[in-house]
Amino acid sequence: xxxxxxxxxxxxxxxxRWSYVxxxxxxxxxxxxxxxxxxxxxxxxxxxxxxxxLTPMIGTIFGIMYFYNSREFTELLLAQPxxxxxxxxxxxxxxxxxxxxxxxxxxxIPFILYGITQSSQIWDFxxxxxxxxxxxxxxxxxxxxxxxxxSNKIKGFGYAILMWLFFAVIYDGIFLISLVVFDxxxxxxxxxxxxxxxxxxxxxxxxxxxxxISALLGYTGALFxxxxxxxQGLIVAFTMLLLWVAGPMFLLVKKSSKKDF
Amino acid sequence: xxxxxxxxxxxxxxxxxxxxxxxxCSTCPMQTLEEAILKxxxxxxxxxxxxxxxxxxxxxxKPITLIGEEGAVLDGLGTGxxxxxxxxxxxxxxxxxxxxxRSYTKDFAAIYTYRANYFTLxxxxxxxxxxxxxxxxxxxxxxxNNLIYGVSKREADSGNGIHLWHCKNVxxxxxxxxxxxxxxxxxxxxxxxxxxxxxxxxxxxxLHFMFSNRDEYVDNVFENNGAGVxxxxxxxxxxxxxxxxxxxxxxxxxxxxxxxxDAEVIDNAxxxxxxxxxxxxxxxxxxxxxxxxxxxxxxxxxxxxxxNKFYENNFIGNSFDISYNSKMxxxxxxxxxxxxxTGYDLDKDGIGDVPYxxxxxxxYIVNNTPETIxxxxxxxxxxxxxxxxxxxxxxxxxxxxxxxxxxSF
Numbered sequence: 001x002x003x004x005x006x007x008x009x010x011x012x013x014x015x016x017r018w019s020y021v022x023x024x025x026x027x028x029x030x031x032x033x034x035x036x037x038x039x040x041x042x043x044x045x046x047x048x049x050x051x052x053x054l055t056p057m058i059g060t061i062f063g064i065m066y067f068y069n070s071r072e073f074t075e076l077l078l079a080q081p082x083x084x085x086x087x088x089x090x091x092x093x094x095x096x097x098x099x100x101x102x103x104x105x106x107x108x109i110p111f112i113l114y115g116i117t118q119s120s121q122i123w124d125f126x127x128x129x130x131x132x133x134x135x136x137x138x139x140x141x142x143x144x145x146x147x148x149x150x151s152n153k154i155k156g157f158g159y160a161i162l163m164w165l166f167f168a169v170i171y172d173g174i175f176l177i178s179l180v181v182f183d184x185x186x187x188x189x190x191x192x193x194x195x196x197x198x199x200x201x202x203x204x205x206x207x208x209x210x211x212x213i214s215a216l217l218g219y220t221g222a223l224f225x226x227x228x229x230x231x232q233g234l235i236v237a238f239t240m241l242l243l244w245v246a247g248p249m250f251l252l253v254k255k256s257s258k259k260d261f
Numbered sequence: 262x263x264x265x266x267x268x269x270x271x272x273x274x275x276x277x278x279x280x281x282x283x284x285x286c287s288t289c290p291m292q293t294l295e296e297a298i299l300k301x302x303x304x305x306x307x308x309x310x311x312x313x314x315x316x317x318x319x320x321x322x323k324p325i326t327l328i329g330e331e332g333a334v335l336d337g338l339g340t341g342x343x344x345x346x347x348x349x350x351x352x353x354x355x356x357x358x359x360x361x362x363r364s365y366t367k368d369f370a371a372i373y374t375y376r377a378n379y380f381t382l383x384x385x386x387x388x389x390x391x392x393x394x395x396x397x398x399x400x401x402x403x404x405x406n407n408l409i410y411g412v413s414k415r416e417a418d419s420g421n422g423i424h425l426w427h428c429k430n431v432x433x434x435x436x437x438x439x440x441x442x443x444x445x446x447x448x449x450x451x452x453x454x455x456x457x458x459x460x461x462x463x464x465x466x467x468l469h470f471m472f473s474n475r476d477e478y479v480d481n482v483f484e485n486n487g488a489g490v491x492x493x494x495x496x497x498x499x500x501x502x503x504x505x506x507x508x509x510x511x512x513x514x515x516x517x518x519x520x521x522x523d524a525e526v527i528d529n530a531x532x533x534x535x536x537x538x539x540x541x542x543x544x545x546x547x548x549x550x551x552x553x554x555x556x557x558x559x560x561x562x563x564x565x566x567x568x569n570k571f572y573e574n575n576f577i578g579n580s581f582d583i584s585y586n587s588k589m590x591x592x593x594x595x596x597x598x599x600x601x602x603t604g605y606d607l608d609k610d611g612i613g614d615v616p617y618x619x620x621x622x623x624x625y626i627v628n629n630t631p632e633t634i635x636x637x638x639x640x641x642x643x644x645x646x647x648x649x650x651x652x653x654x655x656x657x658x659x660x661x662x663x664x665x666x667x668x669s670f
Contacts, residue, residue: 042578045638053640172641179633180626187632195635204639224635 002086002093005077009094013066019098022058026106034114040121044128047107048207051132052200056139057164059099063143064160066095068153078261088144088256092249096140100133107132124210131203134241138199139164141248148255171198192227199244206237286310294319294327294335301325309333309356317362320345329356337361337371346374352381361390368420370395371409374402382407392420393441400429404436411440416464421446425453433458443469444486451475458482466491467508470498478503483515489534493519501527508534515556518543526551536561537579540569549573550670558584558624562592572596575669576619580637583619583660586628590657594619598666606667617665620656622649 013019029050033043070091077087107129116125143160150156175194179187195201209224227233283297283305291297294316297307303323311332318341321327325348329335334357337343341362344353353372362369370392374380380402386409387393393409396402404423413419422438423445425431431453437460438444444460447453448471455478460467467483470476470492477499483489489505492498498521505515514536518524521543528550531537537556538548542565551574553559559579560571569592576582577600596612604615623642627634636642649656 049638169641169644172636172639176626176633176636176641180630183630187630191632191635201636201639205635208637 001082002090005082005087005090006093006097009066009070009091010098012070013095013098018062019102022062022099023102023106026103027109030107030110034110040111040114040116040119040125043111044121044124048128048204051103051107051128052135052204052207053168055099055103055132055135056168056200059096059136059139060143060160060164062099063092063095063140064147064156066091067144067147068156075261084256085253088148088252089249092141092144092252095144096137099136099140103132103136104129124207127207127210131206131241134245135199135203138241138244138248139167141245141252145248145252145255148252148259167198167200172201175201192224196240199241202237202240202244280304280306282306282308284308284310285314287312298323298325304350316343318342318345320347321351322348324348324350326352327356328354331355333357334359339363341367341369342373343371344373346372346377346380349378350380351377352383353385354381354383355385357386357388358390359388361387361392363391363418365418368392368395368424370420370424373397374399378402381405385409390420390441392424393422393438394424395420396423396425396428396431398427399431401431402428403432403434405432405434407436409436409438409441413441413464416442419464421469422460422463424448425450428453432456437461439463443467444483445469447471447473447476449473454478456480459484461485463487469493470495473498477501482506483508485509488513488517489515491517491519492521492524493517494521496522496524498524499527500525500529503529505529505531505534505537507532510535514539514561517541518546521546530554531556531559539563540566542566544568546570547572551575553577553579553582555579557581560584562586567591569593573666573670574598576600577669581621581624581627584624584628585620585657585660588655588657590660592660594660594662596664596666597662598669599662600669602665602667604665611667613665613667617662618650618653618656618660619662620660621646622655625655 033046037043074087111125116122142163146160146163147156150159195205205224283291283301285291285294285297285307294309294314298321301307306326306328309327309329311330313334313336315338316335317338321344333355335343337358337360339360339362343358343361358371361371371387371390372382372394375397376399378400380399382394383405385407389411394404409422411419419442421443422441423433423436425447427449429451431450433445434456436458439460439462441463442465444463444467445455445458446469450473453476455468458481461484463486465487467486468478468481468490471494473495475497479501480503482504484506486508487510489508508515513534515531515534516538518538519541522545524546526546526548530552532554533556535557537553537559539561541563544567546569548571553574554577556579558581559576561584563586571594574597576597582599582601599617599619602613602617604613604617606613622645
């Protein structure tokens with residue numbers, strides 16, 4: 001049943017104009033970057049800046065928009081003998097999957113045409129796409145959850161954007177200020193720890209370390225490199241990202257089962 | 262310098278008529294190097310043919326020319342020095358030298374000179390030595406076309422490829438050194454040239470100057486060393502047309518300048534180094550025509566640097582162009598090309614109409630709290646950099662390029 005809802009949401013989004021605009025955006029971005037740069041490594045770095053900021057934002061906005069727009073259909077579904085969990089998880093997965101597909105196809109096609117598969121950059125690029133996909137799932141989930149909490153569209157939108165802003169900018173600001181203020185204390189463990197609680201930071205650092213600029217990071221970087229460089233560290237990082245996906249999903253299911261529509 | 266070499270050669274040529282040549286091989290009347298050197302008169306030539314010859318702590322106390330033919334190998338048996346040159350006008354060429362000794366108390370070397378002038382060491386291949394060529398208190402010599410390599414793992418138990426101590430007028434050209442501690446090391450060495458050498462994969466520095474004045478190094482390549490070149494406590498050094506590539510690591514840099522006065526850094530290329538140039542307490546240095554590409558920090562300026570001039574350099578795609586640890590600035594950065602420059606040029610004179618600020622706020626923050634580097638390339642950092650650019654508060658407000666070039670040089 002969940003697959004049916006998923007399929008419906010997915011095909012609904014796939015047919016919508018915005019998915020194509022999103023896909024086209026990434027296609028154009030990919031081709032233009034490669035056209036201007038001609039250097040896969042540099043293109044991957046530029047892309048990182050974009051992916052890490054943009055995918056969460058698009059996930060957030062799409063998630064909340066879709067939730068509010070399909071409210072009538074959701075209510076129709078709720079009247080059917082279908083479990084609530086099925087409905088909302090199905091919708092959530094539908095939105096995240098279609099967005100991720102746009103991302104992977106939109107960036108994948110230009111880079112594959114440029115021969116990324118024969119290049120040593122393939123793993124950096126794969127990390128980039130994987131973290132982009134993770135970020136899409138995480139932020140779509142969070143924004144649908146916010147939608148569930150707020151019946152008022154304006155409020156919901158506001159909170160969702162604020163949530164994105166928090167993770168994309170404000171968190172780093174607080175992080176930076178606390179690092180500067182507590183300068184006299186050993187901070188490397190704190191740095192590692194704090195970066196786990198923001199999926200955007202986590203993905204950014206994972207990609208940065210892959211991109212061989214880890215040497216810039218000095219002693220702190222050595223710690224990070226040691227941590228993420230090992231299979232264990234990578235497993236921990238991915239587990240953390242998975243938890244970040246699972247958390248909103250869990251909240252979503254819990255909230256939806258109690259919500260009074 | 263060149264004149265002296267020519268005069269030596271002329272001198273040798275004149276002498277040739279009076280000298281004889283001794284051949285050494287397994288079937289010759291003379292079979293060991295010791296015997297030949299004992300019997301040879303000053304200015305004689307000893308030719309060593311193919312074969313492996315044991316040669317440990319062999320002292321050369323008269324002017325002599327040793328020539329190794331193809332396949333001539335000197336085996337030091339791992340006990341001490343291999344050849345010790347203690348006389349003027351010795352020339353050694355063409356040997357492969359293996360098994361020179363290792364010690365924690367003595368500086369054993371494959372070739373060692375002491376108070377020897379007018380020497381020539383050429384076309385040698387030195388395999389896994391402690392020190393490769395060690396020159397002490399020697400003047401007017403040439404070290405050319407040698408290949409020195411080892412498999413050093415730790416700084417503490419490895420030596421340097423070419424080590425000069427208290428020397429003058431030495432010419433080090435076209436040598437390749439890898440897998441040792443320092444590639445080439447000059448300590449108390451004046452008026453010498455280091456040209457067209459290639460040092461790579463050494464544990465510490467590719468080239469290292471200490472207390473050496475009026476030297477120049479030109480057209481060398483330093484790649485993948487612990488750090489490329491360290492120049493310390495020296496005056497009037499000319500650094501020209503060298504390439505510093507991929508000296509990459511947590512504490513690595515292309516060029517380190519520490520207490521350097523009146524030097525010239527011209528037309529060098531710094532590519533993919535963690536820090537391109539690290540400058541500490543250096544004054545009256547001109548940097549011009551250099552290329553800084555894809556470095557972590559192109560230039561990191563520490564304290565006590567005055568009246569340095571940077572002009573007509575290219576800064577392309579570095580994570581940080583310039584890092585400064587104080588608000589005071591006495592150096593000039595006018596007339597460079599910065600790839601991060603976003604200004605415009607309305608009067609089309611090739612010079613940007615808006616000044617460029619090479620020090621970003623984030624580089625200032627990272628200087629004070631190194632851990633914050635983890636926020637590199639995050640959106641927040643871009644935002645604070647932008648706001649600092651608009652109204653500088655923390656970065657030196659006179660550190661400006663007033664004439665940033667629109668095109669690269």
